[in-house]
Amino acid sequence: MSYDIALIPGDGIGPEVVDATLPILDAAATAADFDVETTRYDWGTDRYLNEGAMMPEDGLDRLASHDAILLGAVGHPDVPDHVTLNGLLLPIRKGFDQSICKRPAVLFEGVDSPLKGYSGGDIDVLVFRENTEGEYADVGGREHRGYDNEVAVQSAVYTRRSTERIVRAAFEAATERSGHLTNVTKSNAQAHGMVFWDDIVSEVSEEYPGVEVERLLVDAASMDMVRRPDEFDVLVCSNLFGDILTDVGAIVTGSMGLAPSANIDPGRDNPSMFEPVHGSAFDIMGEGVANPLATVLSGSLMFEHLGEDAAATALWDAVTDQLADADAPRTADLGGESGTEAVAADLRDRL
Known part of the structure; x- marks a missing residue:
């Protein structure tokens, strides 16, 4: 079995977290005996600044043949948010009838909540x-x-x-x-x-x-x-x-870097889209410190939607195990000093 996934890395740290996540998705897919093929669409604010549109006029037609869409981030400090949102993200959600948005918020073992008295599993x-x-x-x-x-x-x-x-x-x-x-x-x-x-x-x-x-x-x-x-x-x-x-x-529950999201067409007539909730975070772009875990968890939701429950569970469990391990690498938003690639490499090892 093979799935054709559209990649829209987008803006800011979007390409960094998507690129870090792809080998992890491949590892989970290989272990579950299916393949993931990807087509990359470099649509976003750079395209808007160069060509006047976040995506081409036939963007939805080009995405329609894919089994799912993985999106990194949308937004740019030099472009009003209503321009970027209405130029890419909202047209995809509305055009593909992705009327159901599922967003889990889980306090994982090993993650500190800013609220007193809560520990892993309480939320x-x-x-x-x-x-x-x-x-x-x-x-x-x-x-x-x-x-x-x-x-x-x-x-x-x-x-x-x-x-x-x-x-x-x-x-x-x-x-x-x-x-x-x-x-x-x-x-x-x-x-x-x-x-x-x-x-x-x-x-x-x-x-x-x-x-x-x-x-x-x-x-x-x-x-x-x-x-x-x-x-x-x-x-x-x-x-x-x-x-x-x-x-x-x-x-x-600890960080925007742990928040995944699924934009689902319940009729399954169109591809559904999966994305981390965090934004494009231009303040840390290019520094190699972005947290990839929200994107990995979004990949878990994507595999679940595609019916690949074993791979979805493996991804979610790998993140859970890593966060519970006090010696595992973690990014600065979770109180650590490790970079994106170190976190991703550790997840691949766990898989």
Whole structure:
């Protein structure tokens, strides 16, 4: 069996973590008796600065034939974030109907949380983030630019199709885990879209009587992700709220360098995309110190999605073992002094 993976290393440290991860993916694949073939697309901000677009007009057509996409990072300090985001990442998510975003936040053994009283295994949260609409829908505009009466309108969009998809996926995961789901909205202030979301959660919950549903407003959920993260299991939330809460989750579990992400087309009509949650980190670009573990864990999620459970488990276990080993190399974000390649080489040895 062979899988054709599209690589978009992207910006900043993206190429560094992707290049470090590829031999690790190959090692896990070889051990599980399948092959990984890759096609590299050097799309990103360098292309934007040279050609005026993050990716070519036929970019989605070129990606469509691949089994999955592995993305490094997107963003550049000299280009506004809305340009880079809307030029590459969001078109891929929306164009390929990647409406389900899964982001685990796990406090691994051997990793220190900035919160007192938590040790390895105490925090294990899986966030389901609606990924193609909500607050990130490009609906709205600006009028009377430059005048005193200038106005900007940004509309959030919630469809029954996408909302039911993400809610049902979260309930399925909660059924397989501890049977507890937290629904995060802001329905006290957003009486149309968020109340609609709450209504759908209530409807779908009737299909899963074994799942206990907790309902929180996003401000309370943000507070509780710091105050009591061990009490959460599965969270389901809209695009913006999921984006914010998963950054909080990454930090309370030790580092953005440990946070993977899966952008999934639940219909499997298009390739799904896997990426570390961290950004392009231009401040450390080229220094060889970027943490590759979030990209490796994203590779684990990719193999899981492709049905290669043995390879997915091997990758996740290798990272778990490395972090639990006090003598293993680790990067500066985890309190160590090792570089990207040392961490990657140690993972290859463990595999």
